[in-house]
């Protein structure tokens with residue numbers, strides 16, 4: 001019985017995204033930034049989302065956070081169901097994005113580290129004041145308790161001498177330290193889900209590896225789930241349990257990291273894997289995927305990858321591929337596996 005309960009707890013679903021369509025309504029036309037994406041996140045798991053620039057990774061994250069520039073960019077259909085740790089469920093797509101309920105989910109339950117840390121830290125306040133404010137916004141604690149918690153999280157993300165550095169301004173820190181401050185701020189309210197959008201892309205490789213290791217350690221310690229967005233499959237290999245590959249707003253493949261690396265099915269995933277320097281394959285010539293991501297205003301009929309796909313068939317240019325489960329837990333949307 002105890003074992004059964006532990007297994008249930010391990011598979012606790014925190015977030016379900018079902019048929020998400022997010023679009024931008026611009027002068028030039030409609031951009032289908034997220035076009036029917038579904039996935040779930042379980043407690044304690046890291047889900048990687050990977051794909052080239054413009055594939056809809058950030059917009060998927062901003063849809064979950066309800067931080068889209070509405071009404072120009074908005075969720076047009078689908079559901080995003082969040083299951084708070086204290087029970088129940090809430091459909092995020094139905095909430096007013098300014099409501100108290102949404103504000104409490106955002107920050108307290110689902111925290112996000114943004115692609116550009118400098119734009120999310122305010123240059124005129126000390127990093128300490130910003131973390132303390134975030135804590136006091138969501139937790140009923142006095143300023144001194146919030147300050148202690150801020151020092152604790154700065155320490156956890158490996159900022160040396162946090163008692164002193166808490167009084168520094170963002171510009172007094174290096175890029176890597178600012179990114180750690182962002183992670184500290186996100187962790188300060190014990191979120192159940194952390195969304196990290198390219199958290200280390202701007203940093204040099206050694207610092208990147210250190211921050212990722214630190215994030216993984218904290219994730220295990222806190223039992224959080226992480227949605228890790230990156231264009232780098234190397235980072236996915238290091239960090240994620242499961243991977244979702246996106247191409248032009250659509251999910252083209254989803255699998256465990258092991259399945260994806262050992263047996264990539266979608267020609268796009270295969271192309272991505274051939275185009276990155278993987279450990280063990282160093283020295284091998286990298287082959288970038290030929291061609292480029294199509295303009296969102298002029299998408300090809302059928303499979304969006306057809307113009308770049310070495311295995312495209314006539315059917316591919318007519319019909320959008322339907323997702324198939326090729327092996328347990330391994331999904332692909334490609335006519336090669338109908």
Ligand SMILES: Nc1ncnc2c1ncn2[C@@H]1O[C@H](COP(=O)(O)OP(=O)(O)OP(=O)(O)O)[C@@H](O)[C@H]1O
Pocket residue numbers: 024026031032033051052053054055056057058059060069073115231296
């Ligand atoms: N404010 C906006 N107005 C119009 N279109 C937008 C806007 N923001 C994003 N888009 C479009 O939505 C699509 C998805 O963008 P998104 O930012 O999610 O890509 P991404 O996968 O995060 O790319 P990157 O790796 O460059 O961060 C793109 O076609 C993009 O041009």
Ligand code: SF4
Pocket residue numbers: 266267268303304305306307309310311312313316321333334335336
């Ligand atoms: S559906 Fe066709 S064009 Fe698209 S990835 Fe598969 S084989 Fe290539």
Ligand SMILES: [Mg+2]
Pocket residue numbers: 057058059115197
């Ligand atoms: Mg992005």
